[in-house]
Every structure is written in C-alpha cells, then in structure tokens.
Amino acid sequence: xxxxxxxxxxxxxxxxxxxxxxxxxxxxxxxxxxxxxxxxxxxxxxxxxxxxxxxxxxxxxxxxxxxxxxxxxxxxxxxxxxxxxxxxxxxxxxxxxxxxxxxxxxxxxxxxxxxxxxxxxxxxxxxxxxxxxxxxxxxxxxxxxxxxxxxxxxxxxxxxxxxxxxxxxxxxxxxxxxxxxxxxxxxxxxxxxxxxxxxxxxxxxxxxxxxxxxxxxxxxxxxxxxxxxxxxxxxxxxxxxxxxxxxxxxxxxxxxxxxxxxxxxxxxxxxxxxxxxxxxxxxxxxxxxxxxxxxxxxxxxxxxxxxxxxxxxxxxxxxxxxxxxxxxxxxxxxxxxxxxxxxxxxxxxxxxxxxxxxxxxxxxxxxxxxxx
Numbered sequence: 001x002x003x004x005x006x007x008x009x010x011x012x013x014x015x016x017x018x019x020x021x022x023x024x025x026x027x028x029x030x031x032x033x034x035x036x037x038x039x040x041x042x043x044x045x046x047x048x049x050x051x052x053x054x055x056x057x058x059x060x061x062x063x064x065x066x067x068x069x070x071x072x073x074x075x076x077x078x079x080x081x082x083x084x085x086x087x088x089x090x091x092x093x094x095x096x097x098x099x100x101x102x103x104x105x106x107x108x109x110x111x112x113x114x115x116x117x118x119x120x121x122x123x124x125x126x127x128x129x130x131x132x133x134x135x136x137x138x139x140x141x142x143x144x145x146x147x148x149x150x151x152x153x154x155x156x157x158x159x160x161x162x163x164x165x166x167x168x169x170x171x172x173x174x175x176x177x178x179x180x181x182x183x184x185x186x187x188x189x190x191x192x193x194x195x196x197x198x199x200x201x202x203x204x205x206x207x208x209x210x211x212x213x214x215x216x217x218x219x220x221x222x223x224x225x226x227x228x229x230x231x232x233x234x235x236x237x238x239x240x241x242x243x244x245x246x247x248x249x250x251x252x253x254x255x256x257x258x259x260x261x262x263x264x265x266x267x268x269x270x271x272x273x274x275x276x277x278x279x280x281x282x283x284x285x286x287x288x289x290x291x292x293x294x295x296x297x298x299x300x301x302x303x304x305x306x307x308x309x310x311x312x313x314x315x316x317x318x319x320x321x322x323x324x325x326x327x328x329x330x331x332x333x334x335x336x337x338x339x340x341x342x343x344x345x346x347x348x349x350x351x352x353x354x355x356x357x358x359x360x361x362x363x364x365x366x367x368x369x370x371x372x
Contacts, residue, residue: 002305003304003305003306003354004305004307005305005306005307005342005347005351005354005355006307006342006344007183007307007308007309007340007341007342007343007344008182008183008342008343008344009183009344009346010182010183010187010344011241011244011248011251011344011345011346012241013244014240014241014243014244015239015240015243016236016237016240016241018240019035019236019237019239019240020233020236020237022236023035023232023233023236024233028232029231029232029233030231030232031229031230031231031232032232033232033235033236034232035232035233035235035236035238035239036054036230036232036235038235038239039054039235039236039238039239039242040052040053040054040193040235042239042242043178043193043195043238043242044195046168046242046245047168047170047171047195048167048168048171049170049171049195049196049197050196050197050199050202051195051196051197051198051199051201051202052193052194052195053193053194053202053205053206053209054191054192054193054229054230054234054235054238055191055192055193055194055209055228055229055230056190056191056192056227056228056229056230056231056234057179057181057190057191057192058086058157058177058178058179058180058181058184058191058192059086059089059090059179059192060090060192060209060226060228061157061177061178061179061192061193061194062086062087062090062127062153062155062177063090063093063094063226063228064177064194064205064208064209064226064228065153065175065176065177065194065205066090066091066093066094066096066125066153067094067204067205067208068175068194068196068201068204068205068208069124069125069151069153069174069175069201070124071091071094071096071124071125071151072094072095072096073094073095073096074095074096074122075094075095075096075097075122075123075124075125076096076097076098076099076120076122076123076124077091077096077097077098077099077123077124077125077126077127077153078099078101078115078118078119078123078125078126078127079091079098079099079100079101079110079126079127079129079315080100080101080102080103080109080110080128080129080131080331081100081101081102081103081314081315081316081317081326081328081331082102082103082108082131082311082312082314082315082328082331082334082335083129083131083155083312083315084129084157084158084312085312085315085318086157087127087129087155087315088315088321091127096124097122098315098321099118099123100314100315100316100321100326100328101114101115101118101328102114102328102329102330102331103131103328103330103331103334104137104330105330105333105334106274107134107136107137107274108131108132108134108271108334109128109129109130109131109134109135109136109137110128110129110136110141111330112137112140112141112144115141115144116144119144119148119150123148123150124150124151125150125151125152125153126141126144126145126150126151126152126153127153127154127155128141128152128153128154128155128173129155129157129158130154130155130156130158130159130162130169131158131312132158132271132281132282132283132285132340133158133159133162133185133279133280133281133282133283134159134162134271134273134274134277134279135159135162135163135164135169135277135278135279136164136169137164138164138165138169138172139165141172142172142173145173151173151174151175152172152173152174153173153174153175153176153177154169154170154172154173154175154176154177155176155177156169156170156176156177156178157177157178157179157181157184157192158179158184158185158282158283159280159282160178160184160185160186160245160280160282161185161245161249161278161280162277162278162279162280163277163278164276164277164278165276165277166278170195171195171197174196174198174201175194175195175196175198175201175205176194176195176196177192177193177194177195178192178193178194178195179191179192180192180193180234180238180241184282185245185248185249185252185280185282186238186241186242186244186245186248187237187238187241188230188234188235188237188238188241189234189237190234191230191234191235191238192230207223207225208223208225208226208228209225209226209227209228209229210225210227210228210229211225211226211227212224212225212226213225247345248345249280249281251345251346251347252280252281252282252284252343252345253279253280253281255281255284255343255345255347255352256270256272256279256281256284258349258352258353259284259286259341259352259355259356260272262352262353262356263286263356263359265360266359266360266363267289268286268287268288268289268359269286269287269289270284270285270286271284271285271286271287281343282343283309283340283341283343284340284341284342284343285311285338285339285340285341286338286339286341287334287337287338287339288337288339289337290337291333291336291337293366294310294336294337294338294339296362297339297359297362298310298339300358300361300362301355301358301359301362304358306341306342306354306355306358307342308339308340308341308342309339309340310335310338310339310340311334311335311337311338311339311340312335313335314328314331314332314335316328317332341355342355
C-alpha cells in the first residue's frame with residue numbers, strides 16, 4: 001500500500017460526537033444554544049481575558065475586530081506582508097489602507113523597527129500576525145503603539161496556545177482574532193473568535209456580528225450589521241477541542257523536536273522558537289539553503305506520498321496589492337525558500353523519520369549530481 005501523509009488533518013478524539021449529538025437531540029443547531037456561551041466563557045478563561053465572542057470564521061473575526069475599533073476609510077493599518085491574505089483583505093473590507101512591513105529574519109515575524117518607520121498621521125492600528133505559531137516581539141510593538149496612541153490587533157489564527165514571556169498571545173493588544181478552520185490547532189470546522197479585555201469593544205463586536213440588532217428593542221436594528229454568528233454545532237465541536245488543547249499542543253511540539261533533530265544533517269533552517277516564547281507549531285516549517293531547490297524538493301516529497309505547502313507569498317507581490325512597487329527583502333527570501341511540512345497531532349515518529357529520510361535522500365542525490 002502506498003504511503004500518503006497529508007499536510008494536516010484535525011485531531012477529533014474527544015467529546016466532539018457527544019456534544020454534536022446533544023445539539024441535534026436538543027434541536028439547537030443554529031446560532032443559539034448552550035454551547036455558544038460555554039465555548040466563549042471557556043476560551044476566555046483559557047486565555048485569561050475578560051470577554052470572548054464567537055464568529056463564523058477567522059477572517060470575519062479580523063473584520064469584526066477592525067469594525068469594533070472604528071477603522072474605516074482614510075485610515076491606515078500597518079500589517080506584515082508575510083501573512084495569509086485574510087489579514088490584509090480584512091483591512092480593505094473596512095475601506096482602510098494596508099501598509100506593508102517586512103519581517104525579522106530569525107523569527108519570520110513583523111519587524112518592530114519597520115513598523116516605527118511606517119507610522120503616519122493616518123495610522124490607526126498595527127495588526128500583528130503570530131505567523132505559524134511563533135509569537136511576535138510584543139514588548140516593542142506595544143511600546144510603539146502607546147507612544148503613537150494607536151491600536152494593536154493580534155491575528156492569532158495560527159497561534160492558539162502560543163506564549164510570549166509566559167503570557168498567551170491574544171492578550172497583549174486591544175483586541176485579537178482567532179481561527180478554528182479545519183487545519184488549525186483546534187477546530188470547529190469553520191469558525192473564529194474575538195477576544196478583548198475592553199467591555200466597550202466587546203459590546204460593539206457583539207452588536208455588529210448580530211445584524212446590528214438593538215439590545216433592548218426586539219427586531220430593531222440601529223447600525224448596519226453583519227451575520228457573523230457561529231452555530232451551536234460548531235461551538236460544541238470547539239468546546240470538545242478546547243478540552244484537549246494541552247494534549248494537542250504537546251504532540252505538535254514533540255513533532256517539531258523530531259523534525260529539528262532528524263534534519264540536523266542538512267543545511268536547512270528549521271523555524272524554531274527563540275528565547276522567552278512558546279511556539280505552538282501550528283506548522284512545522286523549514287527554509288532550504290537555495291530557493292532554486294524549494295519546488296524540486298516539494299515535488300520529490302509529493303512523489304513519495306508527502307504533501308507540503310509553500311510558505312505564504314508576501315501579500316505586496318499579489319496582483320491586487322502590487323500596483324505600487326515595494327520590496328520587502330526578508331519576507332520575500334523566507335517566502336521563496338520556505339516549506340510547510342506535515343504537522344498534524346497524530347503524526348508518528350516513524351512518519352516524521354520517513355519524511356526526513358526523503359529530504360536527506362533528495363540532498364544526497366543533489367550532491368552526487370553536482371559537478372566536481
């Protein structure tokens with residue numbers, strides 16, 4: 001039987017079926033039901049924040065966060081160019097302008113000094129993205145934000161359970177957004193969450209996500225709102241997933257250690273955690289030593305049954321965002337050399353060794369064909 005190792009698959013080994021069946025039996029399957037509140041309160045307790053509100057996906061969690069802060073036309077929001085497209089699109093949804101910033105070479109995260117250079121009179125917020133599960137340099141970013149009286153939004157879609165100086169990401173800024181898509185550390189299938197310690201921001205988010213329904217008048221809408229609500233079924237799955245989060249993250253960190261050890265004979269750079277952070281390793285990622293090898297290696301892995309992904313393309317290079325020429329050299333270099341390897345919690349040591357053996361085989365074959 002041929003080997004097939006996907007890039008990701010969810011870890012559904014807890015109370016997911018039990019809680020979903022409870023939703024079906026109760027007939028509460030839409031955006032009302034007990035699991036919504038339980039999941040929100042449990043997630044807030046997990047993070048150590050005062051307020052959480054569920055939404056139907058992570059992109060809309062970002063949009064809701066921006067709306068709650070009042071970000072709109074003529075505003076500028078600083079954002080890393082090395083991120084998933086949703087981070088930037090959510091800014092554009094509000095009418096605001098994304099201002100791209102380069103990455104740090106060692107962590108791949110947004111460069112605080114580049115943030116400082118891009119601040120103008122129109123800057124209203126910094127959106128930090130904890131890329132692939134490694135936290136950003138939050139002390140420097142919060143300091144810059146306070147000095148310039150601007151908001152901080154944390155995109156934690158890929159960083160559930162990551163920590164900066166023993167504190168969970170998503171608890172540093174004014175408001176944060178999480179994703180529970182099927183390939184995230186914990187999943188609801190499709191889903192997201194906003195988190196904040198600010199009661200006003202929380203109330204605004206709840207108001208906007210529920211069609212702008214007035215709080216004390218039935219079927220009266222006093223703002224243009226959105227239908228961004230999560231279903232009770234999704235929340236039930238999310239609660240079951242949250243109950244297992246420590247186990248899931250432990251497994252993912254173990255897998256990362258296996259990769260790091262087994263890839264030592266190569267010149268490839270593993271995306272490892274720096275001091276004072278706790279990397280949740282949503283994705284285990286490597287940089288090849290020569291960008292020309294990247295696609296060849298991916299083809300070689302796929303031929304042997306191993307699915308991979310390229311690291312995100314910098315958003316400033318995409319057609320709708322490239323009308324003004326920009327260079328962000330570090331982000332571009334990481335993107336052209338980067339590969340995401342299989343990273344799901346069920347991955348075994350033998351499977352990781354198989355993947356690494358294929359990579360070593362590729363390297364040895366490349367060396368044997370190089371001219372003397």
